[in-house]
Amino acid sequence: MKDELVTISTYSSAIDAHLAKNKLESEGILAFLFDENMVSLNPLYNISVGGIKLKTLQSDRAQALAVLDYVQDQPYTNEQNEAIACPRCGSENISYAYDSSNRLKSFTGFLVALFTFSLPLLPKDRYTCHQCHLVFQK
Template sequence: MSKFIVVSKYSFPLDAHIAKASLESEGIPAHIADEHTVNMQWLYSDAIGGVRLYVPEEFEIEAKAILALNFSADVDSVFEATPEHCPKCNGLDLINYTKGKKPAFIVFILLGFPLFFYQHGRKCKDCGWFKEM
């Protein structure tokens, strides 16, 4: 029986499952740990080290090489991605952003459960513009 080792850590279980599927499609057995803990209490993800992806020790190098592959350019070329501009300042530095995350975290720490609704959207890092999605 071989020893299992951590080859990658993720903040969200979905990302870990995508990585696991990539490894298994190449014939590398993989196991995910702590996904249920993170699903139940997402605020604990960073505290416990995230969702961990394990593989047998003999597959470590090959697994890390597969996980390091970046297919972003291939996806962009298929969809011909064009850069998104901020409508307020015409900047290109837009990020995915969750509005209300910090207050919800503070209320969660004090009361044990979040009371706020979140707003997911895009935010301009240059001028602060936010658009809910």
């Protein structure tokens, strides 16, 4: 009987896909990424190819899903390894989002960033609470 590859998760970000793949491999589970290059070359292709697919052997499917569920259930932590909680309701049921909107508040800010080569330092990290829907920075 052949052990076939099955898709256990899909991602829109190559970074998230590699983190999941590396976690599975650290647990001894064989994992592969499909359509990563297509999505990385042009993010607009993400919709047409169905995202970056994380695949594993059918026989490892249950164990792989358990590992990914365990990782997903872990709270986000700060530098002191303390769980980050929503400042409004105190929930730890939050998700992380890179905010690329409103990166440059003014034309002057853009010029300073451009001439000091600090454009990568300007974006802000944001969290979204799934209980009260507050978007906040840590």
